[in-house]
Amino acid sequence: MPRVSGVVGHVVTFGRVLRQAGLEIGPNRIADGLSGLDQVDLTRQDDVYWTLRANFVTRREELEIFDRAFQAWFLRTPVSPFELSPPTPQSAVLRRIHAAGRPDSAAGTDESPAARGWSYEEILRTKDFGAMTSDEFDRVRALIADIAAERPRRRSRRLRRHHRGRELDLRRTIRESLGAGGDPVHRQYRLRARVPRKLVVLCDVSGSMEAYVRPLLLFVHAVRGSGKGVEAFAFGTRLTRLTRALETSDPDRALQDAARSVADWCGGTRIGASLKTYNDDWGRRALTRGAVVVIASDGWEREESGARLLEDQMARLARQAYTVVWVNPLKGHPAYEPLAAGMRAALPHVDRFLPGHNLASLERLGEVLMGIERRHAA
Amino acid sequence: MTARTFATIDDLQAGLLDASYLADRGLASVLFLALKLEKPLLLEGEAGVGKTEAAKAMARVLPARLIRLQCYEGLDVAHAVYEWNYSRQLLHIRAAQEGTVSEEELFGPEFLIRRPLLEAIETDEPVVLLIDEIDRADDEFEAFLLEVLSDFQITVPEIGTIQAKRRPVVILTSNRTRELHDALKRRALFHWIDHPSLEREVEIVRLRVPGVPERLALQAAAFVQGLRRLDLEKPPGVAETIDWAQALAALGSHELDPDLVESTLGSVLKHHEDLQAVRDAALADLLEEARVAAG
Ligand SMILES: Nc1ncnc2c1ncn2[C@@H]1O[C@H](COP(=O)(O)OP(=O)(O)OP(=O)(O)O)[C@@H](O)[C@H]1O
Numbered sequence: 001m002p003r004v005s006g007v008v009g010h011v012v013t014f015g016r017v018l019r020q021a022g023l024e025i026g027p028n029r030i031a032d033g034l035s036g037l038d039q040v041d042l043t044r045q046d047d048v049y050w051t052l053r054a055n056f057v058t059r060r061e062e063l064e065i066f067d068r069a070f071q072a073w074f075l076r077t078p079v080s081p082f083e084l085s086p087p088t089p090q091s092a093v094l095r096r097i098h099a100a101g102r103p104d105s106a107a108g109t110d111e112s113p114a115a116r117g118w119s120y121e122e123i124l125r126t127k128d129f130g131a132m133t134s135d136e137f138d139r140v141r142a143l144i145a146d147i148a149a150e151r152p153r154r155r156s157r158r159l160r161r162h163h164r165g166r167e168l169d170l171r172r173t174i175r176e177s178l179g180a181g182g183d184p185v186h187r188q189y190r191l192r193a194r195v196p197r198k199l200v201v202l203c204d205v206s207g208s209m210e211a212y213v214r215p216l217l218l219f220v221h222a223v224r225g226s227g228k229g230v231e232a233f234a235f236g237t238r239l240t241r242l243t244r245a246l247e248t249s250d251p252d253r254a255l256q257d258a259a260r261s262v263a264d265w266c267g268g269t270r271i272g273a274s275l276k277t278y279n280d281d282w283g284r285r286a287l288t289r290g291a292v293v294v295i296a297s298d299g300w301e302r303e304e305s306g307a308r309l310l311e312d313q314m315a316r317l318a319r320q321a322y323t324v325v326w327v328n329p330l331k332g333h334p335a336y337e338p339l340a341a342g343m344r345a346a347l348p349h350v351d352r353f354l355p356g357h358n359l360a361s362l363e364r365l366g367e368v369l370m371g372i373e374r375r376h377a378a
Numbered sequence: 379m380t381a382r383t384f385a386t387i388d389d390l391q392a393g394l395l396d397a398s399y400l401a402d403r404g405l406a407s408v409l410f411l412a413l414k415l416e417k418p419l420l421l422e423g424e425a426g427v428g429k430t431e432a433a434k435a436m437a438r439v440l441p442a443r444l445i446r447l448q449c450y451e452g453l454d455v456a457h458a459v460y461e462w463n464y465s466r467q468l469l470h471i472r473a474a475q476e477g478t479v480s481e482e483e484l485f486g487p488e489f490l491i492r493r494p495l496l497e498a499i500e501t502d503e504p505v506v507l508l509i510d511e512i513d514r515a516d517d518e519f520e521a522f523l524l525e526v527l528s529d530f531q532i533t534v535p536e537i538g539t540i541q542a543k544r545r546p547v548v549i550l551t552s553n554r555t556r557e558l559h560d561a562l563k564r565r566a567l568f569h570w571i572d573h574p575s576l577e578r579e580v581e582i583v584r585l586r587v588p589g590v591p592e593r594l595a596l597q598a599a600a601f602v603q604g605l606r607r608l609d610l611e612k613p614p615g616v617a618e619t620i621d622w623a624q625a626l627a628a629l630g631s632h633e634l635d636p637d638l639v640e641s642t643l644g645s646v647l648k649h650h651e652d653l654q655a656v657r658d659a660a661l662a663d664l665l666e667e668a669r670v671a672a673g
């Protein structure tokens with residue numbers, strides 16, 4: 001486990017340990033844990049213990065796992081682990097972002113965003129959706145719709161940036177490193193020139209994705225409005241087609257209809273099984289062939305055997321798709337590493353791996369999608 | 379009425395003790411966090427470990443008005459949120475001349491019967507909202523509750539949206555007769571209250587039964603702790619220990635003996651089969667154990 005200094009690093013990593021042990025810890029849980037720690041005495045081990053426990057555990061059965069992980073992570077080092085370094089700049093930023101959520105409480109103090117030369121909007125652009133109040137989200141939702149409208153103007157500029165290699169082309173990198181010769185990706189570019197790309201979005205709507213489903217679907221709705229050939233699906237424990245629900249031009253109605261049509265909204269996750277349904281029912285009808293497929297999920301597979309199945313189904317998907325993009329909100333956290341079994345199994349078949357936890361990252365997603373289109377049309 | 383603020387967990391713990399509630403460090407910590415973070419707190423634990431009382435004690439210590447929503451199967455909006463007072467509306471129509479009552483007037487605030495949730499959102503006072511035994515309510519109600527706890531607002535179609543001026547302290551309790559919805563759990567802090575240790579249980583008994591002989595408190599608590607280790611239908615909670623100690627003290631006893639236990643055991647074990655099983659098999663051993671524990 002890498003050593004990270006500072007409270008934020010500790011908690012993020014601890015959250016990851018728990019996630020691997022099977023607890024459902026999303027970024028908003030982490031943020032909650034951090035705000036909790038702000039209120040207690042960090043030098044007291046029991047304060048830290050109770051605060052994290054209250055935030056990270058949701059049922060009695062998880063207590064034992066939590067205790068074991070807490071022992072292992074916080075009590076393992078020879079140095080007293082509770083001599084944590086004072087809050088890092090990072091957590092100062094977090095705090096400022098939190099303060100921005102309550103404009104009046106921040107007003108007039110030096111800590112206010114304005115005094116730092118940050119606009120409120122700018123802060124919201126980079127604020128994790130999971131940490132937003134409903135007011136903040138209301139402001140942001142309008143901006144999500146704008147992303148689609150703004151795409152053409154931005155794409156050329158940003159496109160070059162990603163040619164400079166800011167995004168790692170994972171599937172290709174892995175293939176090359178394995179020495180599996182040939183470059184089928186390039187060949188496909190030439191073959192399929194000038195055909196408008198289908199876009200297929202598969203959005204994880206299970207509980208751990210709760211904070212991100214709304215913005216992601218709004219994004220899909222906006223993208224849908226800007227062009228044709230967009231298919232959307234939701235999955236938790238099973239797959240539901242959302243394309244119909246997103247047809248209305250009113251984003252709020254679209255969301256409502258989508259939520260209503262999904263039986264397992266905010267429930268568990270069976271990513272592998274859902275993908276299999278998709279591949280069986282839709283992939284066979286050639287929906288995947290030549291499409292840009294976006295999977296939005298934290299990769300948290302609940303089923304024991306899920307990782308294996310997920311890997312197989314991702315391979316199937318990747319064989320047919322033009323490009324596979326995986327959007328994982330957890331990736332927005334600085335210390336995130338794709339260690340969850342499900343995510344690890346999927347990654348070798350992913351071309352682009354992006355965060356999608358805030359507005360800025362959705363913009364980035366828009367650009368990447370546009371870039372794929374452009375590159376191929378050229 | 380303004381609620382007190384507590385600077386530290388210790389302060390809150392001391393305050394609760396003054397309010398006759400003995401919270402251990404863990405419970406005091408999560409109650410403190412619930413106040414500071416303004417997040418609902420879900421308390422789970424076996425029957426009688428002090429879940430409900432924790433909310434009541436919070437109301438005493440803040441001080442705040444306690445508003446309690448007791449959940450049960452079939453609990454609906456009319457009993458949890460609001461209902462129109464139809465009989466008053468009818469009287470009003472009858473009293474006024476036919477045709478002169480407007481709908482607006484008829485569906486105005488004065489004809490609204492406020493149930494706990496609306497009451498808690500609408501009032502200006504500091505409030506502890508106790509949503510007791512949420513696991514007994516139906517799924518649909520839980521989903522509704524989740525919405526209320528997200529925005530702290532309630533919409534009455536005829537009147538409009540009522541937004542809480544300040545967030546109530548929300549404490550939910552559950553006996554885990556069923557698993558709660560993940561989304562609800564995600565919104566709340568969670569705490570599992572275990573049965574207290576022997577020392578703590580003795581302290582609780584002494585707190586709640588003033589003047590109880592020390593030795594008696596110790597033996598009674600040790601006896602009950604022994605009962606909890608058996609495989610009973612309904613293991614006794616702290617409530618039962620307190621009741622029992624009260625009864626024993628009222629009888630003027632200073633320590634347990636077989637006859638005394640035999641004649642009062644009914645206040646500890648509420649299930650007939652449990653009572654029978656203990657009488658038949660375990661009573662003498664438990665008594666011996668309790669005496670040893672009390673030294
Ligand atoms: N820590 C404590 N300090 C003081 N009194 C306590 C404590 N724990 C429990 N009690 C007493 O025990 C009794 C039972 O507690 P309470 O009714 O809160 O239990 P509960 O967990 O809500 O049980 P149930 O699941 O049956 O509703 C109360 O009368 C309360 O006074």
Ligand SMILES: [Mg+2]
Nearest residue numbers: 429430510551
């Ligand atoms: Mg109770």
